[in-house]
Amino acid sequence: MASTTQNASTLNSNTNPLIPEEGSLLQQPKAVWAVFFACIIAFMGLGLVDPILPAIAEQLDATHSQVTLLFTSYNAVMAVAMLITGMISSRVGIKWTLLAGIVIIAIFSALGGFSSDIWALVGLRGGWGLGNALFVATALAAIVSLSNSGTAKAIILYEAAIGLGISVGPLLGGWLGAMSWRGPFLGVAALMVIAFIGLSILMPKSHSKNTAKSKTSLMDPFRALKHRSLLVFGIAAALYNFGFFTLLAYAPFVMGLDEHGLGLVFLGWGILLAVTSVFMAPKLGEWFGTIKSMSIMLILFALLLGAMGIWTSTQWVVIASVILAGALLGNNNTLITTAVMNAAPVERSTASAAYSFLRFIGGAIAPFMAGKLAEIYNPSVPFIVGAVFVLISVVFIWFNYKHVNHVDSVESAH
Template sequence: MRTRQPIPSEIWVLVCAAFLIALGYGLVAPILPQFARSFDVGVVLASAIVTVFALVRLIFAPAGGALVAKFGERRIYLIGLFIVAVSSALSGLAPDYWTLMAFRGLGGIGSVMFTVSSMGLLVRLSPPAQRGHTSSLYGTAFLLGNILGPTLGSLLQGFGMRIPFFIYAAAVLVAALVVTVFLRGGAGGRPLEDDARAEKMTLAEALGLPYYRALLLTAFAHGWSNFGVRIALLPLMAASVPAIGEAAAGLALTLFALGNAVTQQATGRLIDQRGRRPFLVLGLAISAAATAPFGWLDTLPWFLVLATLAGVGAAFIAPASQALLADLIGSNRNGGQALSTYSMATDLGSIAGTLLAGTIAQLVGFGWAFAATALVMIAAAMPWFLVKRKTP
């Protein structure tokens, strides 16, 4: 009987840090668009406060990959967390919309630094036979933080919309402390001379793989739907529909995260046992089905049910994507360019989704904006029917 290899302790350190980061982010995400609107701006500009974060991530991603290659994953991870903490605290002090936008942009630089470096650490540290499982553990930690964050945020409503930014900053600093203390030595440190000569996956090599190209399209659609439209438009839709109400936005995001977290308890191991591709297609299909009617069924029960179902779909997409990305790069190669380009695809989707869907919502309504998002998810599923069934 084959014994399952234990999860490395370094993975658990990253999981704990991810939970703390997500807990703080979960406080901020539901109120961010409304906070922007408190400066007397419209839907498009309120959505753009999410977009600028992703835009800066997109622009800085290649530099982030280069910094990881030069200084190592752990160092860049910690610097990125420090920048996010400072940015969050400054956002809570912002006196006007444009200052808030500038501070959110600063946070995007830190965010892409710790995102790319954490992906690199997961690729290096995850046992090949458990890449789906470790990706699910890491993703679940983020989701649990996102579940508890909005709940705690609702208890802080009486203190105003600025307090969550300061709590987010504190949570990120605690996460940085956890990593500093418990993640010392081993993989992810500053590369040595031998590491510099080690084999690297070039971007040209990655783009030559049909699986990688399909992954980029999936990342774009995932970013459009779950990091763009869901964060930027869901709270605005809730606030604009009397039958739903502004307070339901945090609950819907919590149910999305809960559906995702519960489902990921099974998806990680299924992905390891059955392969990546089938679950990527399934996740995109579920996400499209949950998103298409989202803006039309404007009653509170449907609003909450569809948000939960969308979380179930996302639970297949994220771990399967990250496991396949690790398969393509391998544990002993530097995949900085491939990782940063994958991150860029997600951020490009977030930007496009926020701006285009936000414009559609402002011109013809939220129903059409969410329907367009569903079409993007369906389009991203098509390439998976064209690639070979056996992963390279």
């Protein structure tokens, strides 16, 4: 999610502020709505499998740590793929990159629906991550370029698609998962076929391929990490993602709910995440500054994880903590994205790729680690360890404060 907002900033920075932005948010060409619909489906992938994790473990005779690998493979492939999406889209164009992402998601989610082995499912989920990386890295560029209401309103439309996808994903996963754990995988594949047809027909041909001068190099994100500020935020995001994905991947196992119940809990989580990321986070940054607001959100999130670790066997505490965490994570995602965009004097798309690479590494390690900690010790330990990692991210940011404090002055200048 954060990386998509970063791409928004990239496009927004290239807009002429002297040109007035006219047009209603809802009066868009059909091509924009086709991309919007496809975005919702793509972002469902983040929380779609949450409600069916216990069912997969039971029906495929898998351990909790093996099932959490569905998040690990997805995020690991996403991390690597984020480094190449810019290189690909700058050569084949936005439309073909979007369509390629949709095809890959459809194929791997469908194959996952027919799988009968946990290891095959883990591998196929990684393929889904590749398709998702290709799609989300370029979808915003498509919406902005096709929209007739200006960049700012196009970005709001895109953020709405993110929110709907993250919110509806667990609900759909719970509904389809109540019939069979295979349902969510096959459902996404079917929806992606519809999205592919819609984009193929409604989206115009991409602009001509970029010139060699504007082509993105594979090494550009690595060169960007030479900037201390960008490296600090990337490492901090990797650390707090230990908490984020411990909650997302392991909490379903301790709530004691069926597929419908888990879907509703994560629906509440997703709604709060979406609303706060769009409406509340900018206000917090304006009132308290980006770094201070981000640190407050992370400390509160660590406290919630700590409460989940202490009262793991108290169902209502875990459920309430998961839902409330959505608000804290929504705020933090937007705040740290804002910080990343103002962190270093590099192309914002390059900063996005470098940051996303580090961020998703944390998201890849955390789910499997949470499952193994629970198996070795007890179900409370993953949440306590996640809380510690989140607190370390705050300490790390403040230890490097002199390298990152310029982001608030840059933001206020805008």
